[in-house]
Amino acid sequence: MRLQLSAAAALASLWMTVWATAAAEPTGDHADVAVRTSLYADDDATVISTTSVAVEGRATERATLRAHYVADAVSSASVDVVTAATGRWTELRSEVQGGAAWSDGTWAVTADYVHSREHDWASHTVALSGSRDLFQHNLTLALGVSAVDNQVGRAGDVTFARQQRSAGVDARAVWVASPRDLWSASYTVGYVAGYQASPYRYALVAGPAATAIGFPETAPDRRLRHAVTARWNHAVFTAAAVRSHARVYLDDWGVASMTAGTGLAVALGEHLEVEATLRGYLQRHAAFYQDVYDQPRRYLTADRELSTFRDVFAGARARWRGERVVVDAGVTGFGFWFAEFERLPRRLGVIGELGLRVAL
Amino acid sequence: MRRGRAVVVGVALAGCQGGLDAPRAPVALDRPYFDCRVQPVLTKYCAALACHGDADRFFTVFARNRLRLDGDEAQRNGFLGLDERDVNFAAAAALVDPEDVDASPLVRKPLAQAAGGAFHVGATRFGGADVFADTTDPDYQILSQWLHGATEVATCQEPGSNL
DSSP, X not given: OTTTTHHHHHHHHHHHHHHHHHTOSOOSSSEEEEEEEEEEEETTTXXXXXXXXXXXXXXXXXXXXEEEEEEEEEEEOOHHHHTTTOOSEEEEEEEEEEEEEEEOSSEEEEEEEEEEEETTEEEEEEEEEEEXXXXXXXXXXXXXXXXXXXXXXXTTEEEEXXXXXXXXXXXXXXXXXXXXXXEEEEEEEEEEEEOOSOSSOEEEEEOGGGOEEEEEOBOOSXXXXXXXXEEEEEEETTTEEEEEEEEEEEETTSOEEEEEEEEEEXXXXXTEEEEEEEEEEEEEOOTTOOSEESSOBSSBOOOGGGSSXXXXXXXXXXXXXXXXXXXXXXXXXXXXXXXXOTXXXXXXXXXXXXXXEEEO | OXXXXXXXXXXXXXXXXXXXXXXXXXXXXXXXXXXXXXXXXXXXXXXXXXXXXOTTSSSXXXXXXXOOSSOOGGGTTSOOOHHHHHHHXXXXXXXXXXXXXXXXXXXXXTBOGGGTOOOOHHHHHTTTOOSBXXXXXXXXXXXXXXXXXXXXXXXXXXXTSOO
């Protein structure tokens, strides 16, 4: 039921990925091993438990190999499904990744493959990236490409099989503007082709006698997406940094959004770092989205992630660094407010995380 | 000139696809055939209160002695009203795929998967059997023929109705 929980699962996975990536730079002589676990819970009756194991090791002086395994256990009785007579459901998603990175200190290239599988979804992702440092390593230019092949199914339905493919390009520049300032800017363009509705959801259309009639969801089979992101890390005082970012997103479904966030990280002594973060998001709905449609239309969706909404994330994190061990723990609270989704006008939740990295 | 060209490129890159909120093309479905032939099939197989005789379901069916629009218990076994028939007709039409009527959920959901049907929660709840074992079932044929343009005279009498 990935399509129903795309946002929830993506959020949990995003946070795991971001922090796992941040913790993945090998510092050991031979390899690093990282184990992370997180728990997501919201008041839409959804709980997601995620556990990952990542290994990264030096193959040569310039090359590293890496792999990870992620398991998501999802239990949900979201409004998306209880009204479709499905009731609470649980499922397991598994993801394996293998990759390699090479760097000579100026040039760097990476290649990764990811395979993800759950009972109604299978995905293959290939990603390549390259970067070059310029001006005495004060400027880094990077270019990444990725391609994803998804096979979409429906739980219990052997006759339902759809394909969804996507490709993306990310161009990025990172600039060390001063000893206290690091800037980065990126542009990402992505194209998705194929099935992009949910076989589980029904859109509501105003019917006779003030009723609402359920229509199977339909969505355009192509989508072009653009995003521009800017980041600024600024050192303050002697051992603190403010990390801020802003992002603007547009696509050809009419969705437009803006994200802004900031965080303050402070080193408390030699080993301990604490960080507080705040992020806000505003979105304008897709051109074909209506909470209850006035009449049957070519495209009908009940995806609240295509509606007008805003969300806020606020979190705190602590990281302790030993000589060969890094431990971090964090908690993030969030709220979504859907202005055009009467079935769930608000969703509140929390994500707790714990990570351990050992250098071998 | 250069600025204008940049604006055009920007709009082209970020602009919406055309026709995203266009109305759906109407499906030609005969109302007398529905009232006289299809409604009895829906009443017989779909309208149980634990199934689609539930106002919280996306596909809701009103029927005598089942779910009623006005909620008046004393009238539960009364004849179906025009509003209820209108809703049933609209709900059934919503499950018709105008581009491939044979793939419509209205006929694929109640059909056993072994015979080409789609997953149907109802089949898992009542002994593992779906409504229609195969496409030769006479009641399946009624639904299918309606989707393929079958018509009925306006005076057709549904048994037990006030039509």
